[in-house]
Amino acid sequence: DAGVIQSPRHEVTEMGQEVTLRCKPISGHDYLFWYRQTMMRGLELLIYFNNNVPIDDSGMPEDRFSAKMPNASFSTLKIQPSEPRDSAVYFCASSLSGERLFFGSGTQLSVL
Amino acid sequence: SQQGEEDPQALSIQEGENATMNCSYKTSINNLQWYRQNSGRGLVHLILIRSNEREKHSGRLRVTLDTSKKSSSLLITASRAADTASYFCATDGGTYKYIFGTGTRLKVLA
Numbered sequence: 001d002a003g004v005i006q007s008p009r010h011e012v013t014e015m016g017q018e019v020t021l022r023c024k025p026i027s028g029h030d031y032l033f034w035y036r037q038t039m040m041r042g043l044e045l046l047i048y049f050n051n052n053v054p055i056d057d058s059g060m061p062e063d064r065f066s067a068k069m070p071n072a073s074f075s076t077l078k079i080q081p082s083e084p085r086d087s088a089v090y091f092c093a094s095s096l097s098g099e100r101l102f103f104g105s106g107t108q109l110s111v112l
Numbered sequence: 113s114q115q116g117e118e119d120p121q122a123l124s125i126q127e128g129e130n131a132t133m134n135c136s137y138k139t140s141i142n143n144l145q146w147y148r149q150n151s152g153r154g155l156v157h158l159i160l161i162r163s164n165e166r167e168k169h170s171g172r173l174r175v176t177l178d179t180s181k182k183s184s185s186l187l188i189t190a191s192r193a194a195d196t197a198s199y200f201c202a203t204d205g206g207t208y209k210y211i212f213g214t215g216t217r218l219k220v221l222a
Contacts, residue, residue, distance in 0.1 A: 004154075031208060043155075043200065043212040056209050091154055098208035099143065103154030 004104035006092050012110045018080040021107045024073055025094030033101060034067055034077050035091040043091075049075065050098070082111045116201045116213030124219045131188040133216040135201030142204050144177055146186050149198045149215070158186075193222045
């Protein structure tokens, strides 16, 4: 198995632009998590899905952030419009039955 | 607010020594997990301990859990330079909403 695949690996954009981060979870996993990591705030849980349904999005910082999981093999995290304070590493993780999390390599987002 | 807090924040030891890091959390849990993160990489799962377990071993790793004190410790024995990384605890708060601690940065000197 290729593991959790995230794209792009790096994203540099200008303030106000729309950013879409993508994640392909491990086949057969039924939980998917989006995290954001910064030096100041550490690892923050943004949202998680179970069987493609959003269960808890209380960590999504603002309405500018949205996440979808149209099917079991794909999820997106969208930021519109982006701001410099959104700069961080965004991780996607998947899990079978909600326990051990398998993380992707992350997307390094820089908003100028 | 974060569920878990690790201490120390940073730890530097010589190769061959043991490394101990601690995690405290705030609410009831079903399980507690430890993860490792190498610089610039994603987190890698190390070990899971359930709330009804007190100690668990995996290779050179030993994890203890004290639910009365809401704390856990991770011991790495006979450390190697390759163990240099950040280590995080994660707790589920009774659901699958995994919250990670602040992490301990471990440096193993060769």
